[in-house]
Amino acid sequence: MAMTSSDRTMRGAAAIVGVADAASPTGVLDLHGRALEAAMVRAALDDAGLTLDDVDGVCHTNSSMQLAEYLGIHPNFTDSTNTGGSSFEVHAEHAAAAINAGVCDVVVSVYAATPRGDRGRGTARPRPQPQGEDPRAEWEAPYGLRMPMGPYALAASRHMAMYGTTSEHLAQIAVSTREWAARNPSARYRDPLTIDDVLASPMQSSPLHLLDCCLVTDGAGAFVMTSAERARSLAKPPVYVLGAGTCHDHLMITQMPDLATTPGVQSGQAAFSMAGVTPAQVDVLEAYDSFTITALLHLEDLGFCPKGEGGPYVMDGKLGPGGSLPTNTNGGGLSYTHPGMYGMFLIVEAVRQLRGEGGDRQVPGAEIAVAHGSGMVLSCMSTLVLGTEATL
Amino acid sequence: MTEDATPTVKRFEPPIGTASAPFWEATRDKRLLLPWCTACERPLWYPREVCPRCLDSAIEWREASGRGRVYAVTVDYKPQNPALAALGPYAVVLVELDEGVRLLGNMVGGDPEEVAVGMAVAVTWEPLSDGHHLVQFERAEP
Ligand SMILES: [Zn+2]
Numbered sequence: 001m002a003m004t005s006s007d008r009t010m011r012g013a014a015a016i017v018g019v020a021d022a023a024s025p026t027g028v029l030d031l032h033g034r035a036l037e038a039a040m041v042r043a044a045l046d047d048a049g050l051t052l053d054d055v056d057g058v059c060h061t062n063s064s065m066q067l068a069e070y071l072g073i074h075p076n077f078t079d080s081t082n083t084g085g086s087s088f089e090v091h092a093e094h095a096a097a098a099i100n101a102g103v104c105d106v107v108v109s110v111y112a113a114t115p116r117g118d119r120g121r122g123t124a125r126p127r128p129q130p131q132g133e134d135p136r137a138e139w140e141a142p143y144g145l146r147m148p149m150g151p152y153a154l155a156a157s158r159h160m161a162m163y164g165t166t167s168e169h170l171a172q173i174a175v176s177t178r179e180w181a182a183r184n185p186s187a188r189y190r191d192p193l194t195i196d197d198v199l200a201s202p203m204q205s206s207p208l209h210l211l212d213c214c215l216v217t218d219g220a221g222a223f224v225m226t227s228a229e230r231a232r233s234l235a236k237p238p239v240y241v242l243g244a245g246t247c248h249d250h251l252m253i254t255q256m257p258d259l260a261t262t263p264g265v266q267s268g269q270a271a272f273s274m275a276g277v278t279p280a281q282v283d284v285l286e287a288y289d290s291f292t293i294t295a296l297l298h299l300e301d302l303g304f305c306p307k308g309e310g311g312p313y314v315m316d317g318k319l320g321p322g323g324s325l326p327t328n329t330n331g332g333g334l335s336y337t338h339p340g341m342y343g344m345f346l347i348v349e350a351v352r353q354l355r356g357e358g359g360d361r362q363v364p365g366a367e368i369a370v371a372h373g374s375g376m377v378l379s380c381m382s383t384l385v386l387g388t389e390a391t392l
Numbered sequence: 393m394t395e396d397a398t399p400t401v402k403r404f405e406p407p408i409g410t411a412s413a414p415f416w417e418a419t420r421d422k423r424l425l426l427p428w429c430t431a432c433e434r435p436l437w438y439p440r441e442v443c444p445r446c447l448d449s450a451i452e453w454r455e456a457s458g459r460g461r462v463y464a465v466t467v468d469y470k471p472q473n474p475a476l477a478a479l480g481p482y483a484v485v486l487v488e489l490d491e492g493v494r495l496l497g498n499m500v501g502g503d504p505e506e507v508a509v510g511m512a513v514a515v516t517w518e519p520l521s522d523g524h525h526l527v528q529f530e531r532a533e534p
Contacts, residue, residue, distance in 0.1 A: 138406045139438050142526055143496050144476040145484045146468050153466035154486055161464075161509035206467040206505070254486060254496050255438075259464050 011274055012392045014096035015231035015238035018048025018224035019348040023186045023337035027217040028116045034070045036112040040222035041071065048224045049235030050106060055224075057098060057107035059091035061341060067110065077104035083248065085288055086373030087111075088223070088343040089382035093244035095225045105226060112220035113339035136252050146205050149213055149291065151253035151377035153205035156293040158259040160207060162308065167207055169311030170292035171198035174211050174334050176320035177289060181331025183321065183361035188215050189335045212292040214332075219339035221348050228392075239351045242277060242368070242387045245270025248380035256378060260308075264301035264372060264381035271370075272303070275385035279303045282385075283366040284353045285325055286346035288374035289332040295319075298372050299327075302383065326363045329353060343373035347384065354388050367391050402475040405520050412439035414453045419525040422517045425453040426491055437493035458515035459532060460489035467504045483507040487529055497529045507531075 020043030022029055022036070031039055045051060057077030060067040064078045077098045081090050088109055095107035118124040145151065159165045175195055181187035193211065201210035231238035247266035250256040272278060279302060287298040296310040304325060305313040319327035328334070330349040333342045350369035352358055358366075368391055371384045408416050411427075418425040426435040429443035430450040442449045464486040471477045483504035488494050499507050500516050514532035517525035 133407070133409055135409065135438050137404075138409050138412065140496055141404045142406050143484050143498050144403070144468060144471050144473050144482065145466070145496070146470070146472050150466055150468065150484060154464040154484070157466055157509060158464040203467075203469050205469070208466075254494055259486070 010096055010100045010244065011242055011276065012240045013100035013228055014225050015228050015240045016092070016223050016225050016347065016351050016386070017231045017234045017236060017238055018044040018046070018050065019222070019351045020044040020047060021219070021221035021345055021348045023188070023217060023219045025186065025188060025190070027188050027215070028120070029114055029218040029220065032114040032117050032121070032218070033112065034067070036114065036220045037067065037110045037222075038071065040110050040112060040220045041108055044108065044110075044222035044224045047236060050224060054106045055108050057095060057104035059095060059107060059109035061087045061111065075104070077107060083246075083380035083382065084375030085290065085341045085343045086246070086375035086380050086382040087341055088347055089244070089371055089373035089384050090246050090380070092223065092225065092241065092347060092384055093246055093382060096241040096244060099225065099227050105230065107225045108222060109344070110222040111341060111344040113341065114218040115216050115339060117218050140252055140254060148377060149205045149208055152291040152293055153208045154253060155256075155259045155297070155378060156207050156291075159293065159297070162260050163311070165296070165311040167199055167209070168195055169314060170207070170212055170296065171195040172314045172317070173289070173292040173295050173319065174198050176314065176317055176323070177328050177332040177334045179320040180329050180361055181335035183359070184331045184336055187331040187336045188217050189331075208291055208293070214290045214334055214338035214342070217337045217339055219337040219345065221344035223344070223347050223351070237355050237389065239354045239386050239388065240392060241384060242391060243271040243273065243275030243385035244383065245274065246380065246382040248375070251376060251379050253377045260297070262297050262301045262374070262378050262381055264298055264374070264383065267381040267383040268302040268372070271383035271385045275387070277368060277385050282368050282370050283326070284329060284350060284363050284369040285327040285372070286329070286350045286369065287327060287372045288342055288346060289328055289334050290338070290342065290374065292334070294374055294378070295328070295332075297378065298374070301381075302370070302372060321361070329358065329361050329363060343371075343375070343382075346371040346373060350384070350386050354386060403526070404473065405522070406526070409439065411441045415439055416524050418453070419517065419527070420523055422525055424456045424458045424515050424527065426456045426489075426493060427451045428454050435491045435493050437495065457490045460487045460513060462486070462507060462509050462511045462513060463488040463494055465507045465509060467507070481505070485513070485529055487513055495527055497527050500528045500530045502531055
């Protein structure tokens with residue numbers, strides 16, 4: 001790993017100053033495509049007290065060039081990185097580094113996907129089959145491994161065999177997350193959930209039940225980042241990037257070195273090290289929950305509990321409201337929204353918690369939050385440690 | 393598996409990569425070959441033009457034991473491929489071969505819900521439409 005504890009020059013150099021997101025209890029949004037992205041960009045800039053004229057950097061998971069053209073802006077920092085669901089944490093890391101280096105001043109990252117609305121419009125597209133010289137086509141696709149849940153199911157089976165993790169342990173994560181969703185009026189599902197409910201839901205790819213799996217909903221979001229110096233003159237309290245780290249160790253699940261350990265070990269160590277923060281100091285954790293097993297792996301790999309102990313660790317409800325590690329406080333991908341690449345919502349919720357804008361779900365006195373994105377099939381982890389002015 | 397029966401399940405049939413032609417050719421005779429880096433003296437998987445440890449292109453194909461253990465398993469109850477749905481729930485296994493590399497496959501025969509991590513398995517072959525065979529696994533004596 002190149003990152004060492006001495007590489008802390010980026011700490012606190014950039015801040016998130018504007019956020020926006022959109023989701024609906026119906027799972028469907030009215031807008032879609034670029035129009036929805038533009039609405040998110042505008043809302044995030046409004047939140048910051050900035051305008052499009054201030055933007056000189058853009059990030060998008062598909063084409064930052066096409067996005068900039070649509071918005072009519074001429075950025076000098078451009079980033080089309082796509083690491084799946086962790087893309088937006090990677091965008092934030094890149095943007096903070098670029099701002100720290102003086103490459104640009106105000107960066108916007110935006111995301112919109114409307115899988116449910118697309119069905120109604122007839123614009124839904126099937127998941128593309130890997131083709132040609134793609135090793136996924138040659139070595140995985142013939143076997144009918146359901147995507148994306150099959151790879152996570154394999155990881156869960158491995159974790160269970162290695163460490164004695166149970167379906168009840170995984171279910172508890174869905175239960176605690178639903179308790180947060182009950183406090184979020186935009187969440188897709190807000191009714192209370194029990195462990196038995198999760199275990200009684202139809203098996204999809206064993207050992208994952210339907211309620212171990214994230215939603216499929218429309219959703220969108222954006223964040224705006226600028227220098228710490230400029231951030232202090234803007235509309236909202238800055239949320240500083242204290243640390244950031246990224247690592248990927250495979251693309252297809254069959255190449256993952258250890259199915260029970262993610263590259264979040266590396267991304268987390270890098271981010272915590274840069275921030276000078278330990279997991280025990282984290283007030284709010286936003287950790288990508290594509291599946292219950294995903295969130296459990298993050299708890300271990302980020303160091304909140306030892307490897308293999310994630311199951312027993314969650315059973316006292318500590319991830320839920322009033323617990324010692326408030327996690328996925330908007331209701332997560334499991335109960336709030338999951339349009340496909342959820343990482344944007346991790347950042348938006350972390351920022352709101354650190355500003356005290358959480359409403360019924362506010363974690364009192366939150367000063368340090370972690371947004372931990374997970375992309376593709378546990379492939380690319382990207383960790384942000386965020387903090388208020390008091391943490392600098 | 394019936395000997396060279398006509399494929400009964402319409403699978404997604406794998407494209408043959410340029411680096412893996414010797415592997416697929418050997419499957420015509422139901423022989424499992426693994427690519428070895430002669431510089432590292434270790435097998436690599438999936439087949440590549442170069443070794444992912446040393447980038448040397450001295451790749452040699454060697455016959456494998458065809459035996460291993462289940463490293464991870466999932467049973468798919470709601471397959472995306474409608475043709476596979478006709479099979480009913482089936483097990484997808486990631487198998488660690490005795491040589492140390494991990495291959496994906498389905499378990500052939502037996503109750504898919506009884507497949508467990510650590511179970512001893514051996515390679516079996518499913519015919520593809522072009523005369524190649526697909527690696528599959530069946531339970532073996534430990
Ligand atoms: Zn080598």
